[in-house]
Amino acid sequence: MSEKKKWFTLDLGFNKKVPTASSCGCGKTSGGCGSHEAPSPSKNEHAMTAEEFDKAVEGTMVDETRKDGFQQVFDVKMDRRTAFRKLTASLLVGAGAVQTSCSVIAGEESKEKAQIDWEEQFKGNYKLMTQEERDATVDRLVRSYQLRKKENIKMSATDASKDVLFGYAFNISKCQGYMDCVSACVEENNQDRNSQMQYIRIHEMKDGEGFKFNEADDNYYHEVPAEGHFYMGTQCFHCDDPPCVDVCPVQATWREEDGLVVIDYDWCIGCRYCMAACPYDGRRFNWSKPEVPEEEVNKNQHYLGNRMRKKGVMEKCTFCIQRSRAGKDPACVEACPTGARIFGNLLDPDSTIRWVLANKKVFRLKEDLGTEPKFWYFMD
Amino acid sequence: MVKDSLGYITHGSKTYHIWMIFLTAIMLIGMYCYSIQLEEGLSATGMTDRVSWGLYISNFTFLVGVAAAAVMLVMPTYVLNDIDFKHAVLIGEGLAVAALLMCLAFVVADMGGPSVLWHMIPGIGVFNFPNSMLAWDVIVLNGYLFINITIPLYILFRHYQGKEAKRSVYIPGSILSVLWAVGIHLVTAFLYEGLQARPFWNNALLGPRFLASAFAAGPALIILVLAVIRKFTEFNIEQKTINKIAMIVVVAAQINLIMLVSELFKEFYAPTHHSESAYYLFFGLEGKTALLPWIWTAIPLNVLATVLLTFHKLRRNPKVLYFCCFILFVAIWIEKGFGLIVPGFIPGPYGTIAEYRPTGVEIGVTLGIWAMGAFIFTMLAKTSIGIELGKLRYRKKEKLASKAA
Numbered sequence: 001m002s003e004k005k006k007w008f009t010l011d012l013g014f015n016k017k018v019p020t021a022s023s024c025g026c027g028k029t030s031g032g033c034g035s036h037e038a039p040s041p042s043k044n045e046h047a048m049t050a051e052e053f054d055k056a057v058e059g060t061m062v063d064e065t066r067k068d069g070f071q072q073v074f075d076v077k078m079d080r081r082t083a084f085r086k087l088t089a090s091l092l093v094g095a096g097a098v099q100t101s102c103s104v105i106a107g108e109e110s111k112e113k114a115q116i117d118w119e120e121q122f123k124g125n126y127k128l129m130t131q132e133e134r135d136a137t138v139d140r141l142v143r144s145y146q147l148r149k150k151e152n153i154k155m156s157a158t159d160a161s162k163d164v165l166f167g168y169a170f171n172i173s174k175c176q177g178y179m180d181c182v183s184a185c186v187e188e189n190n191q192d193r194n195s196q197m198q199y200i201r202i203h204e205m206k207d208g209e210g211f212k213f214n215e216a217d218d219n220y221y222h223e224v225p226a227e228g229h230f231y232m233g234t235q236c237f238h239c240d241d242p243p244c245v246d247v248c249p250v251q252a253t254w255r256e257e258d259g260l261v262v263i264d265y266d267w268c269i270g271c272r273y274c275m276a277a278c279p280y281d282g283r284r285f286n287w288s289k290p291e292v293p294e295e296e297v298n299k300n301q302h303y304l305g306n307r308m309r310k311k312g313v314m315e316k317c318t319f320c321i322q323r324s325r326a327g328k329d330p331a332c333v334e335a336c337p338t339g340a341r342i343f344g345n346l347l348d349p350d351s352t353i354r355w356v357l358a359n360k361k362v363f364r365l366k367e368d369l370g371t372e373p374k375f376w377y378f379m380d
Numbered sequence: 381m382v383k384d385s386l387g388y389i390t391h392g393s394k395t396y397h398i399w400m401i402f403l404t405a406i407m408l409i410g411m412y413c414y415s416i417q418l419e420e421g422l423s424a425t426g427m428t429d430r431v432s433w434g435l436y437i438s439n440f441t442f443l444v445g446v447a448a449a450a451v452m453l454v455m456p457t458y459v460l461n462d463i464d465f466k467h468a469v470l471i472g473e474g475l476a477v478a479a480l481l482m483c484l485a486f487v488v489a490d491m492g493g494p495s496v497l498w499h500m501i502p503g504i505g506v507f508n509f510p511n512s513m514l515a516w517d518v519i520v521l522n523g524y525l526f527i528n529i530t531i532p533l534y535i536l537f538r539h540y541q542g543k544e545a546k547r548s549v550y551i552p553g554s555i556l557s558v559l560w561a562v563g564i565h566l567v568t569a570f571l572y573e574g575l576q577a578r579p580f581w582n583n584a585l586l587g588p589r590f591l592a593s594a595f596a597a598g599p600a601l602i603i604l605v606l607a608v609i610r611k612f613t614e615f616n617i618e619q620k621t622i623n624k625i626a627m628i629v630v631v632a633a634q635i636n637l638i639m640l641v642s643e644l645f646k647e648f649y650a651p652t653h654h655s656e657s658a659y660y661l662f663f664g665l666e667g668k669t670a671l672l673p674w675i676w677t678a679i680p681l682n683v684l685a686t687v688l689l690t691f692h693k694l695r696r697n698p699k700v701l702y703f704c705c706f707i708l709f710v711a712i713w714i715e716k717g718f719g720l721i722v723p724g725f726i727p728g729p730y731g732t733i734a735e736y737r738p739t740g741v742e743i744g745v746t747l748g749i750w751a752m753g754a755f756i757f758t759m760l761a762k763t764s765i766g767i768e769l770g771k772l773r774y775r776k777k778e779k780l781a782s783k784a785a
Contacts, residue, residue, distance in 0.1 A: 214656075249515040273514050
């Protein structure tokens with residue numbers, strides 16, 4: 001934590017830090033992941049499936065019992081696929097309970113589904129996975145989606161590139177409150193439609209009164225720009241010293257090398273401590289099962305970004321990691337009709353964002369808290 | 381021993397049976413409510429993105445205090461060898477165990493993903509230690525639970541066999557538990573205190589006030605429990621013991637009041653933007669006043685109890701004492717429960733005022749967990765009383781059966 005560099009000392013472009021335990025910093029494109037691999041799951045998976053299948057039949061359990069506390073006690077020991085292979089017969093009976101109902105009735109597909117569920121339930125923390133494990137979980141997720149929805153998705157697990165540190169600037173003079181950024185964000189990031197979850201909030205403030213957030217309206221439904229008002233957007237600021245990361249009891253959220261603060265949705269336990277710790281209202285929780293109509297699902301996904309979430313986990317803005325790591329602007333930047341949003345690499349001296357920081361009077365919100373947001377505001 | 385105590389706790393008077401059936405019924409309702417919550421997700425509760433912790437975490441916070449308070453009895457008894465407390469202390473530790481189990485249950489109920497809770501088990505999961513205060517809390521709470529189970533178990537087991545417990549065995553454990561109890565409460569306070577995002581919690585007095593209020597509410601509950609035990613069993617608890625515990629209660633309550641005054645002074649003498657949560661709690665903001673009735677119940681009860689208990693004459697009167705303990709307990713439950721947690725989120729980081737109202741499901745689960753605590757405590761207390769009274773002894777089952785019936 002303490003040795004983490006603040007953004008401004010990194011300006012010159014040396015990224016002295018060696019990527020810690022996490023993984024090879026290979027800047028390779030969308031890791032193995034591709035859907036092309038998915039249709040043929042590895043031999044090993046097949047073998048296990050068959051073995052488990054027998055046990056499952058013996059087990060003759062009906063309910064999906066993944067939440068069973070008893071199983072938890074045993075299952076915890078094999079959060080890795082390797083450990084999984086060493087399971088004893090008795091534990092396999094437990095495994096049977098998980099796949100059960102469907103396996104008894106039907107063939108390969110449902111068995112495979114159950115197998116995927118099982119391995120997904122007990123996989124490790126993404127941050128600590130090896131590259132193979134990461135590729136494997138991405139493959140599983142792609143295959144799982146294919147099995148369930150009969151649709152192919154493309155999921156990448158691109159790592160941070162060297163000499164990249166993402167930053168964002170917001171032009172208060174330009175924003176008119178159209179909220180195109182909000183809808184683009186929702187569509188891009190597959191947010192739950194039922195609860196109308198939105199990462200971005202646009203605050204409508206009165207002219208002449210300054211930044212009075214408590215009197216601002218962040219939930220307006222009238223024609224914009226409204227007379228005598230100005231607009232200011234907030235979202236996750238991707239702090240360089242993020243309080244949300246410190247408080248997470250299981251390291252399910254962390255700061256990536258390129259400055260993005262991300263969440264491993266499958267590792268999150270849903271305690272919402274990070275939500276309490278965030279001074280910028282940047283985090284959202286899935287209070288119920290998130291739902292997106294199939295035809296609206298964005299199928300271009302990233303493991304740490306807009307892949308489908310589940311009930312009871314946190315999520316947040318990732319500066320559209322699936323786009324930004326592929327060299328594109330986040331959806332909000334692209335959608336903004338006024339050009340109020342600027343995104344780029346803080347370590348690139350020729351980037352627009354660096355120009356803004358150098359030539360505009362920029363400021364950040366709640367700087368006194370020492371979180372070092374990488375999100376600046378400025379005016380023309 | 382397990383078999384004997386099982387036999388013992390399943391036998392009792394009619395009142396006892398009715399009490400246990402009543403608790404079981406509430407627990408079942410709680411489980412039903414929890415099953416709804418599991419099915420629908422936490423949207424079944426009143427919590428939202430704006431107020432993301434509610435009744436569960438409030439009760440958790442308060443109960444950590446109750447658990448920590450058992451130490452107030454442990455210290456004089458084991459360490460200073462004050463024979464007076466010896467009878468009360470087993471009850472106190474039973475209470476601590478029950479309170480801790482309730483704490484853990486509340487935390488689990490609050491989790492979005494109870495099926496992946498194994499991520500928190502050290503060695504198997506990934507623990508964010510020492511950065512996350514919640515990781516600390518998990519460790520200290522479970523450690524405290526372990527201590528509070530082993531010490532009484534050792535003593536009771538020796539007595540069960542008709543032997544005296546060895547001081548050299550349990551004294552080090554007791555000293556550890558004394559320090560540990562302060563630790564669990566401080567760590568729980570730090571959980572909130574360390575959040576720069578929430579000015580209402582980010583307050584250096586939070587930890588000490590947690591301790592003071594805990595050492596008032598916990599022993600107050602112990603007094604009430606001892607009163608009940610004295611009424612319904614032959615277990616002899618001397619008046620002297622109760623008087624001494626009452627002394628602890630009153631001192632802690634006085635310190636707590638002083639700290640309250642200090643907090644209120646800071647918030648309202650020179651109010652800043654950071655005082656808004658306190659304004660919301662005590663006066664409401666923009667017509668949103670959900671917490672007003674609660675806090676204005678808690679403060680007068682708190683003051684009344686403290687003042688009454690301060691006078692020796694009134695404190696010696698059992699009726700006044702029990703009444704005061706009860707209202708003090710309720711007052712601190714409100715104040716250190718949702719009176720502390722909910723205003724932390726209101727107004728939100730950008731000033732949005734969204735109120736919180738628990739749903740029926742949430743209340744059902746909460747009641748269920750309280751009933752579970754009472755159930756566990758009753759069983760523990762009955763066993764230890766049985767052993768201490770000599771009814772429950774190794775190879776004396778026949779005698780026991782005739783007596784219990």
